[in-house]
Amino acid sequence: MPPFSSAILSASQAPESTALLAWYDRHRRVLPWRSLPGVRPDPYRVWLSEIMLQQTTVATVDPYFERFVARWPNIAALAAASLDEILQLWQGLGYYARARNLHACARAVVERHGGALPQDPAALRALPGIGEYTAAAIAAIAFDQPAAALDGNGERVIARLYAVRIPLPAAKPQLKALIASLVPQRRAGDFVQALMDLGATICTPRRPRCVLCPWRACCAAAAAGVAEELPVQSAKPERPSRYGVAFWLTRPDGAVLLRRRPEKGLLGGMTEIPSTPWRAEPWIIQEAVRNAPAAAEWSMLPGLVRHGFTHFVLELAIMTGRGVADGIWSRIDRLDEHALPTLMKKVARHAITAVGPRATPAPDGQTAVVLPRRRSRGGLARRTADGEG
Numbered sequence: 001m002p003p004f005s006s007a008i009l010s011a012s013q014a015p016e017s018t019a020l021l022a023w024y025d026r027h028r029r030v031l032p033w034r035s036l037p038g039v040r041p042d043p044y045r046v047w048l049s050e051i052m053l054q055q056t057t058v059a060t061v062d063p064y065f066e067r068f069v070a071r072w073p074n075i076a077a078l079a080a081a082s083l084d085e086i087l088q089l090w091q092g093l094g095y096y097a098r099a100r101n102l103h104a105c106a107r108a109v110v111e112r113h114g115g116a117l118p119q120d121p122a123a124l125r126a127l128p129g130i131g132e133y134t135a136a137a138i139a140a141i142a143f144d145q146p147a148a149a150l151d152g153n154g155e156r157v158i159a160r161l162y163a164v165r166i167p168l169p170a171a172k173p174q175l176k177a178l179i180a181s182l183v184p185q186r187r188a189g190d191f192v193q194a195l196m197d198l199g200a201t202i203c204t205p206r207r208p209r210c211v212l213c214p215w216r217a218c219c220a221a222a223a224a225g226v227a228e229e230l231p232v233q234s235a236k237p238e239r240p241s242r243y244g245v246a247f248w249l250t251r252p253d254g255a256v257l258l259r260r261r262p263e264k265g266l267l268g269g270m271t272e273i274p275s276t277p278w279r280a281e282p283w284i285i286q287e288a289v290r291n292a293p294a295a296a297e298w299s300m301l302p303g304l305v306r307h308g309f310t311h312f313v314l315e316l317a318i319m320t321g322r323g324v325a326d327g328i329w330s331r332i333d334r335l336d337e338h339a340l341p342t343l344m345k346k347v348a349r350h351a352i353t354a355v356g357p358r359a360t361p362a363p364d365g366q367t368a369v370v371l372p373r374r375r376s377r378g379g380l381a382r383r384t385a386d387g388e389g
């Protein structure tokens with residue numbers, strides 16, 4: 001009997017892991033980090049892929065994974081790399097805290113575990129960047145331990161299988177208890193991956209293909225005809241806005257000023273185009289210029305750069321000026337050699353496109369408002385977060 005039965009509907013028969021495993025044996029996806037049937041998985045590849053796949057899709061991760069394992073074929077090689085090298089190869093994958101944790105974790109595994117990832121979920125969780133889900137996924141997939149790992153795809157499958165109507169994320173404890181009751185003692189790694197594959201290919205968010213599902217006969221949501229309505233999601237609060245001004249400072253030879261962000265915090269350790277702090281209130285020009293990296297004649301570029309982070313939406317105005325300052329100077333055609341996060345690439349693109357005759361002088365008035373305060377709420381809510389929070 002599954003736990004939390006008062007919160008769920010039941011179907012005519014209980015789901016069996018054997019049915020899912022038999023389906024997996026015929027329909028498993030071929031993924032670059034997944035070992036072939038009968039081949040022992042490489043824990044390094046399992047761990048690397050699980051970190052990369054957090055908040056990101058398989059299609060996006062694929063080329064990044066290939067580049068990482070080509071350059072650093074094992075955890076010792078990754079531990080010996082510099083954080084700068086890792087951040088540079090990570091560019092565009094977002095959520096850069098993962099890259100910093102990846103590096104810290106590789107070093108911790110070398111120092112504490114002789115270069116081999118531990119098998120125990122508790123020991124895995126003690127490593128940087130490895131939370132409850134990732135520890136369970138690595139323990140199951142890499143070491144075949146009967147650990148219950150439930151990602152977003154798995155949550156959807158289990159919510160439907162038992163017709164759990166409690167909204168996510170409040171339903172997570174119930175879903176974890178339900179999946180724990182299904183994990184087999186043998187082939188736990190295959191079971192976890194089968195659940196991921198079922199969610200990704202059959203039990204999809206829209207139009208699940210129930211007729212092809214190995215758990216069709218025991219699925220409460222399919223029996224009740226409510227599969228597409230589940231899982232229920234709690235309404236997300238709208239993300240607040242933050243505002244800043246970026247400074248595109250160029251030298252007479254055309255080089256542009258960059259600097260490195262502090263190691264800790266948002267986009268930590270990444271290279272950036274200098275800016276004011278990002279705050280809840282829009283900036284006025286005179287106040288913003290006091291944060292500029294150099295005394296210069298600053299001009300405001302038309303337009304704004306908008307970027308969604310997990311917990312807020314950032315609007316950056318861009319000012320241009322000429323001068324010199326301490327920092328990293330880069331030729332504009334060599335910006336891609338720096339670990340610039342997506343936000344900073346947007347700023348650079350905006351500045352490169354707009355700079356020149358279209359730059360307009362900043363007005364002198366003390367009350368000049370740099371940033372427009374409001375856009376349509378609908379526009380904000382539809383944006384996709386591709387940063388980190």
Ligand code: SF4
Nearest residue numbers: 203210213216219227
């Ligand atoms: S029967 Fe349909 S809703 Fe139920 S688990 Fe399978 S694909 Fe999902």
